[in-house]
Amino acid sequence: MPAVYRIRDLDKTHRSEGGAFRLRVPLLNVEAGEKIALVGPSGCGKSTLLDILALVLRPSAAERFDFRPRSGGIDIAGTWEIDQQNHLSEMRSRHIGYVLQTGGLLPYISAADNIALSLRLLGLDPGARVAQLGSELGIGDQLRKLPGMLSAGQRQRVAIARALAHKPAIVLADEPTSSLDPVTARKVMEMFMSLVDDNGVTLILATHDWPAVERFGLRALHFETGQADDGTVEGVFRD
Numbered sequence: 567m568p569a570v571y572r573i574r575d576l577d578k579t580h581r582s583e584g585g586a587f588r589l590r591v592p593l594l595n596v597e598a599g600e601k602i603a604l605v606g607p608s609g610c611g612k613s614t615l616l617d618i619l620a621l622v623l624r625p626s627a628a629e630r631f632d633f634r635p636r637s638g639g640i641d642i643a644g645t646w647e648i649d650q651q652n653h654l655s656e657m658r659s660r661h662i663g664y665v666l667q668t669g670g671l672l673p674y675i676s677a678a679d680n681i682a683l684s685l686r687l688l689g690l691d692p693g694a695r696v697a698q699l700g701s702e703l704g705i706g707d708q709l710r711k712l713p714g715m716l717s718a719g720q721r722q723r724v725a726i727a728r729a730l731a732h733k734p735a736i737v738l739a740d741e742p743t744s745s746l747d748p749v750t751a752r753k754v755m756e757m758f759m760s761l762v763d764d765n766g767v768t769l770i771l772a773t774h775d776w777p778a779v780e781r782f783g784l785r786a787l788h789f790e791t792g793q794a795d796d797g798t799v800e801g802v803f804r805d
């Protein structure tokens with residue numbers, strides 16, 4: 567199996583008034599088709615790592631950061647180095663789908679238009695894809711509504727449909743069901759995982775839902791938190 571991500575000695579430091587936080591990733595290899603869970607408490611760096619994997623956030627340093635979504639690969643560390651933002655954003659919109667914690671939907675366009683967004687960005691005709699995903703996620707009759715008229719669970723299903731619409735090779739999801747009640751969360755998670763299986767995508771999911779990790783057979787990525795000598799809080803992910 568080819569590796570989608572190959573990362574060695576990557577780190578990202580966030581500085582704020584309250585002090586500094588450093589994410590460290592000594593080694594991370596993600597093979598095509600793997601389903602991975604980043605499990606850890608709030609503040610350990612899950613969203614930071616997802617943003618880096620989504621090519622949204624630039625690492626402070628990386629010995630190696632290769633991304634090979636399908637055939638052909640790209641040296642992300644080097645591409646950030648020469649600041650080719652347009653190349654990164656084109657890789658992102660073509661190959662990656664990202665489900666944010668609370669949807670991140672555009673409030674002034676319909677659910678259907680939100681789902682079609684990732685396709686239109688690529689100049690593709692949404693065709694029947696939007697209706698098909700809507701029906702697979704049980705929101706076929708909600709697609710004309712604005713996000714504000716939907717329940718939290720329905721909004722997350724729209725966010726999931728949007729992340730999958732353009733058939734990306736990789737789907738990243740940041741605690742996609744944490745804002746839902748347990749029953750809805752379970753239902754939405756089941757639909758999400760079944761779409762992930764049907765579409766054969768590589769999944770990287772941040773969660774603190776251990777039972778879901780086991781139920782869906784995800785590979786959990788271990789992490790440790792600690793404090794460096796200078797007081798910097800560290801989150802270290804281990805493969």
Ligand SMILES: Nc1ncnc2c1ncn2[C@@H]1O[C@H](COP(=O)(O)OP(=O)(O)O)[C@@H](O)[C@H]1O
Pocket residue numbers: 580581582587606607608609610611612613614615
């Ligand atoms: N843009 C930012 N600026 C400063 N600090 C940040 C920023 N983003 C995150 N942090 C800090 O980095 C740490 C890890 O955050 P995050 O990646 O969001 O963790 P998690 O998703 O696991 O809750 C936290 O201490 C957070 O406050």
Ligand SMILES: [Mg+2]
Pocket residue numbers: 612613614740
């Ligand atoms: Mg987070």
